[in-house]
Amino acid sequence: MATITIKKSSPFKKLMSRYWLLYLMLVPGIIYYILFRYVPMAGLVMAFQDYKLIGGILHSPWVGFKHFEAIFNGPFFQRIVWNSFFISLMKLVFGFPAPILLALMLNEVRKKWYKQSIQTLTILPNFLSWVIIYGMVLALLSPSTGLVNEYIKAFGGKPINFLTDKVWFIVTLVASSVWAGMGYGAVIYLAALSNISPELYEAATIDGANKLKQVWYISLPGIMPVMVMLLILNLGSILDADFSQIYIFYNPQVYSVSDIIDTWVFRNGIEQMRIGVSTAMGLFRSVIGLVMVLSANKISRRITGMGIW
Amino acid sequence: MLLSRGEKFLNVINWLFLALVGFACVFPIYYILSVSLTSLEAFNKFGFQIIPSGLSLEAYKQILGKPLIPQAYMNSVIITVAGTLINMVLTILTAYPLANRRLPGRNFFLGAVLFTLLFSGGLIPLFILVRGLKLMNTYWAVILPSAIWSWNVLILKNFFESVPDELLEAARIDGANEFQIMKDIVLPVSMPALATVALFYAVGHWNDFFTPYMFLTDQKLQPLAVVLRMILRTLMGGAGVSVLDREIIAPTEATRMAAVFLSVIPILIIYPFVQRYFVKGIMLGSIKG
Numbered sequence: 186m187a188t189i190t191i192k193k194s195s196p197f198k199k200l201m202s203r204y205w206l207l208y209l210m211l212v213p214g215i216i217y218y219i220l221f222r223y224v225p226m227a228g229l230v231m232a233f234q235d236y237k238l239i240g241g242i243l244h245s246p247w248v249g250f251k252h253f254e255a256i257f258n259g260p261f262f263q264r265i266v267w268n269s270f271f272i273s274l275m276k277l278v279f280g281f282p283a284p285i286l287l288a289l290m291l292n293e294v295r296k297k298w299y300k301q302s303i304q305t306l307t308i309l310p311n312f313l314s315w316v317i318i319y320g321m322v323l324a325l326l327s328p329s330t331g332l333v334n335e336y337i338k339a340f341g342g343k344p345i346n347f348l349t350d351k352v353w354f355i356v357t358l359v360a361s362s363v364w365a366g367m368g369y370g371a372v373i374y375l376a377a378l379s380n381i382s383p384e385l386y387e388a389a390t391i392d393g394a395n396k397l398k399q400v401w402y403i404s405l406p407g408i409m410p411v412m413v414m415l416l417i418l419n420l421g422s423i424l425d426a427d428f429s430q431i432y433i434f435y436n437p438q439v440y441s442v443s444d445i446i447d448t449w450v451f452r453n454g455i456e457q458m459r460i461g462v463s464t465a466m467g468l469f470r471s472v473i474g475l476v477m478v479l480s481a482n483k484i485s486r487r488i489t490g491m492g493i494w
Numbered sequence: 495m496l497l498s499r500g501e502k503f504l505n506v507i508n509w510l511f512l513a514l515v516g517f518a519c520v521f522p523i524y525y526i527l528s529v530s531l532t533s534l535e536a537f538n539k540f541g542f543q544i545i546p547s548g549l550s551l552e553a554y555k556q557i558l559g560k561p562l563i564p565q566a567y568m569n570s571v572i573i574t575v576a577g578t579l580i581n582m583v584l585t586i587l588t589a590y591p592l593a594n595r596r597l598p599g600r601n602f603f604l605g606a607v608l609f610t611l612l613f614s615g616g617l618i619p620l621f622i623l624v625r626g627l628k629l630m631n632t633y634w635a636v637i638l639p640s641a642i643w644s645w646n647v648l649i650l651k652n653f654f655e656s657v658p659d660e661l662l663e664a665a666r667i668d669g670a671n672e673f674q675i676m677k678d679i680v681l682p683v684s685m686p687a688l689a690t691v692a693l694f695y696a697v698g699h700w701n702d703f704f705t706p707y708m709f710l711t712d713q714k715l716q717p718l719a720v721v722l723r724m725i726l727r728t729l730m731g732g733a734g735v736s737v738l739d740r741e742i743i744a745p746t747e748a749t750r751m752a753a754v755f756l757s758v759i760p761i762l763i764i765y766p767f768v769q770r771y772f773v774k775g776i777m778l779g780s781i782k783g
Contacts, residue, residue: 200598206672207591211603214588214642218606221639225615225623241626287515290508299509305769306516309523312761314701316723320754321522323726324529330747332525332542368519372773396501421612429703433723447617454618455708467616475613 232465238458252465261449269445269470272358272426277419280363284370285412289400291371292378304375307368315430318361322348322434326357349438358434358443362427373415374408381407413491421478424470446470523758530554530751537747553748554756563753565714566721569633570757573706573717574699577637581646581695582688589647590676593654604651611644617708624709635709636702636717643698646691653687654680689771693764700760718757725753 201208232252234245256262287307294300310318325331326347334344347353381403389399428447435443446466454463486492528546529537536548557563591597592604620639629635657680665675681688703719710716 204597207594207597210587210673210676211591213584214647215603217584217588217638217642218610221620221623221641222610222614223606225619226613228615228619228622231619231622236622287512290512293505293508294512299512303512303516304773305766306519308769308772309761309765310519312697312701312765313523313758314703314719316703316719316726317701317754317758318522320722320726320750321526324526324747324751324754325522330537330541335541364519367515396504433703450617455621460618460622464616464618467618471613471616478612 229464229468229471231460232468234461236460236464238460248461252462253469255462256466256469261444264441265444265446265449266424268442269424269426269447272355272431272443272445273423275355275359276362276426277423279359280366280370281416281419283363283367285374285408287367288371288374288378288408289404291375292404293396293400304368304372308372309368310365311369313365315433318365318430319433322357322361348434348436351439351442354435354439355442358430362430370415373411377408377411378404409489410491413485413489417478417481417485417492420481421474423477424473523755523762526751526755526758530748530755532748534746534748550748553746553752556749557752557756562721563718563756566716566718567756569715570700570717570719573633573636573702574696576633577640577699578692578696580637580641581643582692584642585646585650585691585695586676586681586688588642589650590654590672590680592647593651594672595655607644607647621708630709631712631715633715636699636705639705640698640702643694646694649691650684650687653684657683686771686774689768690774693768693772696764697761722753722757726750 228242231242231245233247233249234242235248235251236242237245291300291303294303323331326333326345328334328344328346333347338344345353347357385403386399389403394402424446426445426447428445428451431443431445432448432451435448447470450463450467450470453459453466482492525542528542528544530553531549531551532540532543532546533548533550533552536543536546536550540547588607592600592607594600624630624635624639629638661679662675665679670678701719702717703723706715706717706720707723710720713721
């Protein structure tokens, strides 16, 4: 400002006179983050209590690690942790390369209209809810009337029960998740690809490198930072497996392979009100996720020199 | 530039493969539409047809004739519109100050936002909180807990930071305050990012299944996603028939798919308009983290 501040006002006052409006704008956000993000984190202390709905956190007795002992010794523990891990892993194995492949292929298309149309089509599934996709799965994969099984039958095969067969159920989960996320994932890689200098490709062409070699030696290294970043973030959700999708898709016949930590927490916590033990399980999952991201970041820093922070 | 024969071949394969992928992405939507328009007799006789022979709107008449789906539709619209408005106001107000590199305490606030991406209290504490705040069975219960998504704060913040400083300095010299600068300069040039973030929020609300499933147990308040799942489940298994007592909808393949297609329609309508912003917005938001 043009006015010269007379005398020395306190640094705090000076700060406020310049930034008070910005701080004021932050107030609703701060309230939101405290109330709906950090208070629930503090609520995790319920994992160490026998939570009483009447008394609340302040009046519930402390029980130390009782709930954790119950969880770790529970017969269900190994199964749900393994299921969560396995489903996430399968989604990572197939869902991680798919958008990269799609982006690399789209990047080779020279006709802009074609590239854009394909992009438009492939991003669309990302905006469909799991309930809608479940409806599609029911319709397309139904053993009696579904199109897929019609074809299987037409070629003399036996109809497959995609939603009740233990193996096919996991295949359905993974495939529908790849289907839904691929196009959206490709957008980020395409952005990274468009940042690669065209001169690199020209130089490679002059040196006689063919298309595949160019992809391998120029395109892939170019998107490596994005790949590393997304992989680290993905590892943080290695025990998530996507709760909504599984809760909507699963049924008693496939519980043994699809009951994950989150579905267990939901059934025990929300449906049966076993607050303490389900909070403990949720805390376990959150901590593993955090540890995974932090260590993946550290390892990546050491090996590739890249990380999220 | 002349392409070698091998490269031409590779190009053709690439085009064909991409066409196949694109087709696979939209075909299920078309399939639903087709089945929902097929009359029961035609469906039993021919199954799926590219163009349904016994074209019939019977399924839609049935579904829209009962209050269940229209009511759920209304709830979804209310939650989506009100929720997205609140989302946008709060996210802009949070992201704008954080985009100011000189704001003292900025790193602390940014850190607090980022940390929520890595760690959360999880389901149960949130449930207890919402109960404690007496928000159960109100629209607030599905709007407030997700009023700000940290990713969207980052997208907007990154975009706001890319607005040239000279522009802002000029306005400051002219005596504009930060709020005016935001409103008159920064927001108008940030349309791609705003559209992207609004789309994320709107789609998030429209598709949200779990929050309403947990917090809205009163069926009169439940949005489409929850009701749709109930319909699909009921007609598939048989558990939960009681909830449908009020609205007996003939459980044909066509009615189920009509219900599914009805919930896809808003997305199909809005998507083409925001799509071009969206690709731009996500690129600008994600590149510089």
